[in-house]
Amino acid sequence: MTCCVLRSACCVQIAVSHAARSAQHGLMNFFSESLHTAFGLISARDPDVVNAVTVSIVVSLWSTLFAALAGIPAGVVIGVAEFPGKRAAVTLLNTLMALPTVVVGLFVYSIISRQGPLGTFGLLFTPHAMVIGQTILAIPIMANFTMSTIKGADPRIVPTALTLGAGPFGSVRRLVIELRFGIMAAIIAGFGRVIAEVGVAMMLGGNIRGYTRTMTTAIAMETGKGEFALGLALGIILMAVALIANLFLNILQQK
Amino acid sequence: MAPLYQLDRIRKNYGNREALAIDELTIQPGRCYTLTGPNGSGKSTLLQILAFLAPPTAGRLLFCGEAVVWENGPLLRLRRQVTLLHQAPYLFSTSVQANVAFGLKTRGITGTEQRLLVDEALETVQLAGFQKRKAQELSGGEAQRVAMARALALRPKVLLLDEPLANVDGKSTELLEEVIVSLPARGTSVIITTHDPEHRQRFGTDRIHLVAGRPAAPPQPAILHKGETADAHL
Amino acid sequence: MKTMNGFLLALTTLLMLCAAAEASERLKMSTTTSTQDSGLLNVLLPPFEKKNDVKVDVIAVGTGQALKIGEAGDVDVVFVHARKLEDKFVADGFGVNRKDVMYNDFVIIGPKGDPAGIAKARTAAEALKMIAARGASFISRGDKSGTHVKEKELWKAAGVEPKGGWYIEAGQGMGPVITMATERRAYTLADRGTYNAFKGQKTDLAILFQGEKGLFNAYGVIAVNPKRFPHVKYDLAMKFIDYVTGPEGQKIIAGYKAHGEPVFFIYRK
Numbered sequence: 001m002t003c004c005v006l007r008s009a010c011c012v013q014i015a016v017s018h019a020a021r022s023a024q025h026g027l028m029n030f031f032s033e034s035l036h037t038a039f040g041l042i043s044a045r046d047p048d049v050v051n052a053v054t055v056s057i058v059v060s061l062w063s064t065l066f067a068a069l070a071g072i073p074a075g076v077v078i079g080v081a082e083f084p085g086k087r088a089a090v091t092l093l094n095t096l097m098a099l100p101t102v103v104v105g106l107f108v109y110s111i112i113s114r115q116g117p118l119g120t121f122g123l124l125f126t127p128h129a130m131v132i133g134q135t136i137l138a139i140p141i142m143a144n145f146t147m148s149t150i151k152g153a154d155p156r157i158v159p160t161a162l163t164l165g166a167g168p169f170g171s172v173r174r175l176v177i178e179l180r181f182g183i184m185a186a187i188i189a190g191f192g193r194v195i196a197e198v199g200v201a202m203m204l205g206g207n208i209r210g211y212t213r214t215m216t217t218a219i220a221m222e223t224g225k226g227e228f229a230l231g232l233a234l235g236i237i238l239m240a241v242a243l244i245a246n247l248f249l250n251i252l253q254q255k
Numbered sequence: 256m257a258p259l260y261q262l263d264r265i266r267k268n269y270g271n272r273e274a275l276a277i278d279e280l281t282i283q284p285g286r287c288y289t290l291t292g293p294n295g296s297g298k299s300t301l302l303q304i305l306a307f308l309a310p311p312t313a314g315r316l317l318f319c320g321e322a323v324v325w326e327n328g329p330l331l332r333l334r335r336q337v338t339l340l341h342q343a344p345y346l347f348s349t350s351v352q353a354n355v356a357f358g359l360k361t362r363g364i365t366g367t368e369q370r371l372l373v374d375e376a377l378e379t380v381q382l383a384g385f386q387k388r389k390a391q392e393l394s395g396g397e398a399q400r401v402a403m404a405r406a407l408a409l410r411p412k413v414l415l416l417d418e419p420l421a422n423v424d425g426k427s428t429e430l431l432e433e434v435i436v437s438l439p440a441r442g443t444s445v446i447i448t449t450h451d452p453e454h455r456q457r458f459g460t461d462r463i464h465l466v467a468g469r470p471a472a473p474p475q476p477a478i479l480h481k482g483e484t485a486d487a488h489l
Numbered sequence: 490m491k492t493m494n495g496f497l498l499a500l501t502t503l504l505m506l507c508a509a510a511e512a513s514e515r516l517k518m519s520t521t522t523s524t525q526d527s528g529l530l531n532v533l534l535p536p537f538e539k540k541n542d543v544k545v546d547v548i549a550v551g552t553g554q555a556l557k558i559g560e561a562g563d564v565d566v567v568f569v570h571a572r573k574l575e576d577k578f579v580a581d582g583f584g585v586n587r588k589d590v591m592y593n594d595f596v597i598i599g600p601k602g603d604p605a606g607i608a609k610a611r612t613a614a615e616a617l618k619m620i621a622a623r624g625a626s627f628i629s630r631g632d633k634s635g636t637h638v639k640e641k642e643l644w645k646a647a648g649v650e651p652k653g654g655w656y657i658e659a660g661q662g663m664g665p666v667i668t669m670a671t672e673r674r675a676y677t678l679a680d681r682g683t684y685n686a687f688k689g690q691k692t693d694l695a696i697l698f699q700g701e702k703g704l705f706n707a708y709g710v711i712a713v714n715p716k717r718f719p720h721v722k723y724d725l726a727m728k729f730i731d732y733v734t735g736p737e738g739q740k741i742i743a744g745y746k747a748h749g750e751p752v753f754f755i756y757r758k
Contacts, residue, residue: 114562164358206548
């Protein structure tokens with residue numbers, strides 16, 4: 001399983017060196033060919049590309065939603081509360097941020113495979129499996145960003161809410177509302193991590209055409225097939241999708 | 256009538272440093288106290304304790320004759336009778352209306368009643384019509400006045416003011432002084448820290464002077480004003 | 490707060506819409522990358538899917554891994570190319586009803602200059618022996634795929650233990666390995682289908698040895714054993730096996746061409 005992912009990472013390097021070395025295909029040529037392919041795919045609304053974009057976005061949104069429901073409260077609690085073992089919790093959170101996607105993938109794989117404890121649900125190689133894996137992937141990032149936002153918050157917020165008569169819960173609620181931009185940034189960071197990752201999507205989704213094939217697994221696959229221009233074209237589309245998603249969130253922020 | 260606050264061997268330490276050491280202090284209701292002392296003498300620390308925001312390291316505090324229990328439940332009830340106004344108040348990043356209504360909302364006051372109280376409080380600080388403005392876009396003086404209105408709307412039993420006139424323009428200073436002076440008559444006792452001797456005179460004669468965290472006799476001014484009484488009730 | 494609520498509402502609606510889009514039955518198949526990457530499945534699957542109102546979920550990995558996924562009961566059917574491993578899979582009780590589907594062959598490719606001179610070899614084993622003797626670069630799949638299994642058989646036949654700086658274990662799929670061999674000017678063992686898809690534009694390596702019986706590459710399809718894994722869709726898996734080995738599937742396989750050349754061959758009965 002791991003080799004799938006290593007494969008894709010390695011191939012990008014190969015793709016670049018391949019392009020650089022071919023005399024008749026200079027690097028600029030390679031890149032402009034990819035751009036051309038990208039626009040071609042978009043303007044033709046290529047069904048495979050449309051599907052991969054949809055799967056990427058839908059799975060990432062679900063993962064982001066679930067991860068936010070778990071990660072943001074966790075980050076708030078660790079950021080606000082004083083408890084024994086807080087330092088350990090912060091260290092653990094930082095370590096989990098560095099968790100390789102393949103490790104998360106393997107871990108979830110072992111649990112949801114038919115041989116695993118949750119095997120009866122038949123989740124492996126479905127979008128649900130990808131959502132599970134990506135949620136786990138995004139929780140530490142969101143919790144961490146939320147925690148740092150809270151740490152860097154204006155120290156007057158909570159006392160102000162308290163002296164105006166808010167309870168402990170109400171004052172933390174106000175703190176979260178005051179920090180909404182930072183928390184939105186946490187959500188965006190989580191979304192960015194899951195939409196860009198390939199390990200979990202490949203291992204748990206299986207890169208099934210029209211079902212669990214995402215932009216990233218499609219890039220890995222096309223690269224493996226030697227279709228470097230197509231792979232890079234998909235990469236350009238992925239960037240465009242991420243850009244649109246972030247613009248959308250930015251507009252929400254400014255309201 | 257029981258005293259407003261009674262402090263009994265109150266200590267507050269930050270690490271090894273003793274920030275406050277008051278063996279005995281009584282504060283009476285219906286008055287306006289000035290709290291004076293050099294920088295770092297423990298004025299803000301004392302206000303934090305009187306606002307029930309930070310527990311003392313040791314000692315007993317009575318509020319209206321009742322011993323304060325430093326636990327969330329009882330504290331919430333006490334905090335709703337005392338409001339602290341900071342020298343650089345934090346306004347929530349929302350409208351002026353929502354800022355002034357914040358404390359009312361926590362007390363379950365909503366709808367028309369809330370709106371009327373907000374309007375009244377804003378009128379008191381001469382900011383009628385500011386309801387829809389964004390708090391972040393106010394000038395320093397306006398922000399201080401909104402913060403004052405936010406506290407006044409709650410009609411607290413005690414208003415604690417930490418250098419409220421430090422960063423404020425002349426017009427706002429005058430206005431806020433007037434409001435503060437009128438508070439005891441409206442049923443709100445006031446404790447205010449200030450550096451400015453002129454303010455001290457306007458705010459009345461009751462005075463608590465701290466030196467290195469301990470109550471002390473205030474430095475004698477060159478000329479004693481007529482009728483000036485002993486400051487704190489030590 | 491209002492914008493937050495509006496955002497959540499919009500998000501929920503979008504997610505609901507997407508969740509509703511799932512419907513018909515799904516047959517899960519693990520297979521080797523060559524069936525997918527050659528483009529065969531794109532023409533072989535749609536008629537079956539249409540006739541039975543089913544979606545075939547293809548998980549394309551190396552043969553070794555495809556069988557492992559079957560051994561865990563995570564798929565309903567496997568479609569691979571390593572006869573010995575397939576027989577073991579059936580013997581161990583993981584699969585039933587193994588059927589031959591099609592074949593093609595392996596070729597040894599390398600730089601046109603042929604530094605080890607393997608074009609003159611009489612057998613594939615001899616060709617490998619010459620590469621080893623010369624110390625010419627050779628890239629191995631190294632991923633327990635069907636091709637890797639075949640390569641190891643050939644080294645054994647050659648009586649050579651491949652080791653040293655010239656022997657590169659890539660741990661990657663066929664496509665990346667051909668790319669790597671092209672970059673490193675190395676020899677490698679490739680299935681003809683994938684090589685055909687690469688030759689010209691993507692690689693300038695040439696076929697330097699081919700046509701030996703030992704390079705025969707047979708593809709088989711196996712249903713995952715329902716007695717061992719009661720949850721598998723055995724009936725559907727059998728329908729699929731009947732389809733690919735029946736006249737309709739066989740006709741599509743025999744007629745499939747990439748770059749104008751056939752990729753897979755069917756058994757004449």
